[in-house]
Amino acid sequence: xxxxxxxxxxxxxxxxxxxxxxxxxxxxxxxxxxxxxxxxxxxxxxxxxxxxxxxxxxxxxxxxxxxxxxxxxxxxxxxxxxxxxxxxxxxxxxxxxxxxxxxxxxxxxxxxxxxxxxxxxxxxxxxxxxxxxxxxxxxxxxxxxxxxxxxxxxxxxxxxxxxxxxxxxxxxxxxxxxxxxxxxxxxxxxxx
Amino acid sequence: xxxxxxxxxxxxxxxxxxxxxxxxxxxxxxxxxxxxxxxxxxxxxxxxxxxxxxxxxxxxxxxxxxxxxxxxxxxxxxxxxxxxxxxxxxxxxxxxxxxxxxxxxxxxxxxxxxxxxxxxxxxxxxxxxxxxxxxxxxxxxxxxxxxxxxxxxxxxxxxxxxxxxxxxxxxxxxxxxxxxxxxxxxxxxxxxxxxxxxxxxxxxxxxxxxxxxxxxxxxxxxxxxxxxxxxxxxxxxxxxxxxxxxxxxxxxxxxxxxxxxxxxxxxxxxxxxxxxxxxxxxxxxxxxxxxxxxxxxxxxxxxxxxxxxxxxxxxxxxxxxxxxxxxxxxxxxxxxxxxxxxxxxxxxxxxxxxxxxxxxxxxxxxxxxxxxxxxxxxxxxxxxxxxxxxxxxxxxxxxxxxxxxxxxxxxxxxxxxxxxxxxxxxxxxxxxxxxxxxxxxxxxxxxxxxxx
Ligand SMILES: [Zn+2]
Ligand SMILES: [Zn+2]
Ligand SMILES: [Zn+2]
Numbered sequence: 001x002x003x004x005x006x007x008x009x010x011x012x013x014x015x016x017x018x019x020x021x022x023x024x025x026x027x028x029x030x031x032x033x034x035x036x037x038x039x040x041x042x043x044x045x046x047x048x049x050x051x052x053x054x055x056x057x058x059x060x061x062x063x064x065x066x067x068x069x070x071x072x073x074x075x076x077x078x079x080x081x082x083x084x085x086x087x088x089x090x091x092x093x094x095x096x097x098x099x100x101x102x103x104x105x106x107x108x109x110x111x112x113x114x115x116x117x118x119x120x121x122x123x124x125x126x127x128x129x130x131x132x133x134x135x136x137x138x139x140x141x142x143x144x145x146x147x148x149x150x151x152x153x154x155x156x157x158x159x160x161x162x163x164x165x166x167x168x169x170x171x172x173x174x175x176x177x178x179x180x181x182x183x184x185x186x187x188x189x190x191x192x
Numbered sequence: 193x194x195x196x197x198x199x200x201x202x203x204x205x206x207x208x209x210x211x212x213x214x215x216x217x218x219x220x221x222x223x224x225x226x227x228x229x230x231x232x233x234x235x236x237x238x239x240x241x242x243x244x245x246x247x248x249x250x251x252x253x254x255x256x257x258x259x260x261x262x263x264x265x266x267x268x269x270x271x272x273x274x275x276x277x278x279x280x281x282x283x284x285x286x287x288x289x290x291x292x293x294x295x296x297x298x299x300x301x302x303x304x305x306x307x308x309x310x311x312x313x314x315x316x317x318x319x320x321x322x323x324x325x326x327x328x329x330x331x332x333x334x335x336x337x338x339x340x341x342x343x344x345x346x347x348x349x350x351x352x353x354x355x356x357x358x359x360x361x362x363x364x365x366x367x368x369x370x371x372x373x374x375x376x377x378x379x380x381x382x383x384x385x386x387x388x389x390x391x392x393x394x395x396x397x398x399x400x401x402x403x404x405x406x407x408x409x410x411x412x413x414x415x416x417x418x419x420x421x422x423x424x425x426x427x428x429x430x431x432x433x434x435x436x437x438x439x440x441x442x443x444x445x446x447x448x449x450x451x452x453x454x455x456x457x458x459x460x461x462x463x464x465x466x467x468x469x470x471x472x473x474x475x476x477x478x479x480x481x482x483x484x485x486x487x488x489x490x491x492x493x494x495x496x497x498x499x500x501x502x503x504x505x506x507x508x509x510x511x512x513x514x515x516x517x518x519x520x521x522x523x524x525x526x527x528x529x530x531x532x533x534x535x536x537x538x539x540x541x542x543x544x545x546x547x548x549x550x551x552x553x554x555x556x557x558x559x560x561x562x563x564x565x566x567x568x569x570x571x572x573x574x575x576x577x578x579x580x581x582x583x584x585x586x587x588x589x590x591x592x593x594x595x596x597x598x599x600x601x602x603x604x605x606x607x608x609x610x611x612x613x614x615x616x617x618x619x620x621x622x623x624x625x626x627x628x629x630x631x632x633x634x635x636x637x638x639x640x641x642x643x644x
């Protein structure tokens with residue numbers, strides 16, 4: 001598998017994690033050690049300000065009816081993947097401000113909107129769509145609807161991005177400006 | 193055993209309160225709340241709120257002055273992420289208390305009913321008193337002291353006409369509920385409208401707040417946390433306190449703790465060979481002496497205990513490896529619980545061949561925990577001995593009729609000596625040493641196949 005890891009400036013990605021395939025990590029996102037992200041069925045794009053905690057796994061699964069070129073798995077901004085959670089998806093789109101609590105499992109045919117919470121140890125494997133602000137919790141998978149989106153973890157992100165470099169080896173951002181216009185200007189400008 | 197309520201406390205903030213206050217507060221804590229959605233304890237969360245700029249929007253300087261962020265608090269559930277904002281409860285400027293209280297729709301009626309029944313009860317009491325007095329008056333021709341002086345409170349009140357008037361007024365002013373024939377019909381779309389389960393509360397959610405029984409989730413309100421109680425246990429026969437916890441809710445210690453765990457030898461399974469029908473297998477057991485005295489032990493085949501010499505009987509079942517026997521300590525002169533549910537002993541197909549030796553267990557010594565030189569004994573029964581513990585090797589014989597896959601159980605009776613350390617002033621002459629019997633049932637997994 002060709003590895004093509006793109007880390008945007010401002011992202012904090014620990015060296016001690018498994019990243020395979022075509023992965024883009026947005027600015028401000030923090031990836032803890034021991035995280036596994038495998039893009040075997042197509043690229044994975046992680047947007048800005050996500051937190052991916054230890055032992056969580058995100059897999060873009062290969063599927064038989066795959067399109068060519070494969071569709072990317074897009075994970076929106078401000079998502080939190082807590083310790084030990086697992087997201088398997090063949091393709092598609094995960095919204096913004098979702099919380100995947102500890103040890104939860106989200107299977108292949110689950111579509112997730114925005115502001116959803118998948119509770120600790122909840123196991124979603126049946127094909128379903130979680131509309132915005134759905135909260136799944138408890139061993140009996142109770143479902144309720146939150147009134148507002150989950151509060152953002154900006155303070156925590158800020159803290160992590162300051163503290164992580166002190167204790168972990170980090171992968172360096174390898175992509176510079178994202179805006180095509182600014183990239184062009186960078187390219188055209190003479191190197192000092 | 194009779195459980196008794198010792199004290200009321202809140203499990204969250206550990207506040208202690210006397211039972212009268214608890215009753216007044218409907219057995220709920222005034223500062224802690226439970227999630228109305230999942231019944232987990234709610235946590236108070238703080239946010240920095242920017243005060244809204246004044247609507248008239250003065251000059252720029254006023255805005256700068258107003259920018260001081262203010263701490264605001266709301267309640268949030270970590271389990272299901274319910275927040276007090278979900279139902280539109282405004283954030284509070286103080287961390288605890290001050291949450292808006294809802295008045296129950298039927299509060300007036302409930303208090304009216306309460307008042308009424310109180311009046312009824314008083315009336316009945318009064319009537320009874322009156323009857324008794326009449327009976328008394330007929331029977332005896334002496335003027336009683338109470339009649340003469342009106343000393344008892346109820347009589348005094350009746351003389352003053354207070355009780356009668358009060359109760360009478362309450363009874364008179366009471367409007368009983370009126371049954372009515374026609375109830376409002378269901379709305380037109382009751383059967384056609386699609387139900388959104390996320391908007392409707394579940395039965396447990398409704399029943400958790402009986403005063404309101406909200407139908408829609410938007411009406412859920414934080415539930416004041418129910419108080420817990422500290423419980424003491426008392427013997428049903430002799431009123432002895434068996435356990436009594438410390439009053440302080442933060443403490444898990446007991447003031448009185450008379451558990452069999454401290455008196456009955458502990459039996460634990462170390463390992464056991466597979467039980468096969470018609471075969472012999474080896475069972476390793478560990479015995480421990482929890483008392484501070486030397487203990488003589490003998491293992492006997494499981495049988496009803498021999499007739500006790502001084503009216504002492506001891507029969508307790510002990511599960512696999514826990515020692516929480518339900519036995520009461522006979523040496524404390526407790527009579528056998530007469531209404532004890534009689535549990536049929538499980539069918540025993542595996543028999544222990546008990547060794548015909550008396551084992552001696554050293555007293556418990558906390559200091560001995562630290563040296564761990566297990567002494568091996570040149571005996572085919574005792575594997576090792578270590579302070580107050582010893583390991584035993586026992587032989588099991590299984591009946592050929594045992595069915596493969598059925599639970600393998602065995603039983604044996606432990607005869608042990610027990611020295612009563614509780615001073616008994618009345619029965620001082622009595623023997624302090626007793627021989628007690630406990631039948632232990634051991635669960636040894638399932639019966640394996642004979643061929644293996
Ligand atoms: Zn409390
Ligand atoms: Zn909750
Ligand atoms: Zn008793």
